[in-house]
Amino acid sequence: QVQLLESGxxxxxxxxxxxxSCAASGRxxxxxxxxxFRQAPGKEREFVVVTTWSGDRTFYADSVRGRFTISRDxxxxxxxxxxxxxxxxxxxxxxxxxxxxxxxxxxxSYEYWGQGTQVTVxx
Numbered sequence: 001q002v003q004l005l006e007s008g009x010x011x012x013x014x015x016x017x018x019x020x021s022c023a024a025s026g027r028x029x030x031x032x033x034x035x036x037f038r039q040a041p042g043k044e045r046e047f048v049v050v051t052t053w054s055g056d057r058t059f060y061a062d063s064v065r066g067r068f069t070i071s072r073d074x075x076x077x078x079x080x081x082x083x084x085x086x087x088x089x090x091x092x093x094x095x096x097x098x099x100x101x102x103x104x105x106x107x108x109s110y111e112y113w114g115q116g117t118q119v120t121v122x123x
Contacts, residue, residue, distance in 0.1 A: 002026045002098050002112040009094060009117030012086055016121070020081040022096030022114060033057075033099045034079045035110060036070065038092035038119075047105040048094070049081065057103055063089075086121045093118050 008020040024031065035050040049070045051058040058070060069082045079096060094117050097110035 002028060002031060004096050004098060004112055004114035006094065006096050006114040006117040009119045011120045011122065014086060014088055014121055014123050016086050017082070017084045018086065018119060020083070020094055020096075020117060020119070022079045022081075024077040024079070024098060028077050030100045031098045032101060033103045034070075034072070035097045035099065035105075036079075036081050036094060037097060037107060038090075038094045039116075040092040043092075045095070045107050046092070047107075050099075050103060050105060051079070052103060059103075059105065061105070083119070086119075088121045088123045091119060091121050 003025045005023045012018055031053045033050055033052050036048040037045050038048055039045045047061050049060045051070050067085045071080045096114045098112045099110045102109040
């Protein structure tokens with residue numbers, strides 16, 4: 001099994017920045033890709049970005065491309081999500097997830113999920 005723990009959420013004004021972290025533990029050798037998703041109240045879980053554990057492939061949702069950047073520190077088994085120029089529409093609970101087989105944007109492709117971290121962007 002893989003355990004994922006997110007941190008770094010908080011309250012920020014529009015135009016500000018936050019950096020989320022996702023620390024993986026357990027069978028990290030089984031991880032092929034790491035993704036970030038978000039879910040706003042009353043909405044379905046939305047794809048944000050996916051990257052391979054090796055870092056050779058990355059794909060962003062159109063809504064965040066150019067503002068968000070994913071990075072990895074494999075020595076620490078940690079994935080980061082740097083979020084810049086935040087908008088009120090970015091307000092959501094952000095989840096990281098790990099996939100052992102696929103590089104996809106669909107939540108069903110991920111086996112393990114963190115508990116989520118709240119990001120609130122005020123206008």
